[in-house]
Amino acid sequence: MLADARLVAGKDLRIERRARVATNQVAPFALLVLVLFAFALDPDRGILDRATAGLYWVAVLLSTVLAVQRAYALEAADGVPDALRLSGLDPAAVFLGKSAALGLQLLVLEALLLVGVTVLYTTELAGPALLAATCLAATVGLAAAGSLYGVLAAGLRVRETLLPLLLLPVVAPVLIGATRAFEAALAGAPGDGWPWCGLLAIFAAIYVAFGMLAFGPLMEEL
């Protein structure tokens, strides 16, 4: 199964390297969201300081929707769903592979956004261990949930509009947990953030397990 997952992840990352959708479209979009928040919330009033963690994760979530749409548009191309079903690839491995590729792209994006908040919001990145662990746990959850709802929506004609409606409510716990953990880290009180990070890890484990089970039947509808 892991060999199949590596094959799928390698394929997705190779496609991204060629097409550069994440680097040329998703990442600039995410940075633009940060910039717009900075315009909307005057940095001088201190609102940005208090809202940095939430704004950061809202930007990540919105970018995740774009990345998921792109990842599953590839699999909905003409004849690819049939080829995928005939390939003999274990659906759970396809899920893991696509989630891994998506997760890697999100991690790079999150690192970029951390630079963004440092520069645009003049945020000092305290509690780096908690920040890193939170990013990792939240990314696994987002990638797994994104893959699950990505394949669900990919078979539908209205996937572009339906995916955000399906995905965003489901990943709301990630937004809440990751924001709380980030707030604690940035406030210099990482001890308050680790329980939230643990919650994110549980959420991620549930979505990975659920995705491995549910991906096969959903792939039939692709």
Add this chain to the structure above:
Amino acid sequence: MAPVVRLRGAVSLLGRFPALAGVDLDVEAGEVVLLRGPNGAGKTTLLRVCAGLLPVTSGTAEVLGVDLVGDRRSVRHRVGLVGHGGGLYDDLSVAENVAFWGRATGATEDDVNGALARLGLDGRLRDLAVTRLSAGQRRRTSIAAMVARRPELWLLDEPHASLDAQGRDLIDTLIRDSVAAGATVLLASHEDDRAVAVATRVVEVRGGTTTIAPVSPVAPVVEETPRAG
């Protein structure tokens, strides 16, 4: 020896519509069977049923010894289907596409290189992105991706479509070579004399999707005609 394909009264519903309305068909190992009929006759549906992609809702269906009514997924990795859709990733090169689909079923690098060579894709086309290919070159890439998987049953839907004369010759040779190597071929075409020339038997398909009839009783839709010559 059991037939590679054995369908008896096979019905496949698309929603409530009988896309196949009771097909009887036997295909023996080593045969090249041409499914011929007008557009909408049900040829593509029949190929997709044999690939385990569409359910058989009544009747019996066995492909490569697998009961499609019970577990159609088990047969999928043993068949190769080239349909109307290319099944290719536009941003990957020809070789990367063939390698990806080949390796998914355990093909070696030699299998992949061999498939590329047999389809005439081992030259400058090898590293070209699929998005830059002509329709005929895309078709050859799709077929190469199937060949690399070394399937036991080839299901080809309009395999000569979009190909020039040289490409058509290539496909005919490929089909004959595959049969000599032990594969069985079921191909669909609605007009091509060339397809008749490569076939060992011709089966007319009529009314598979145009028959407006209740699911039961079902009308026979497959009629065999002996091939001249």
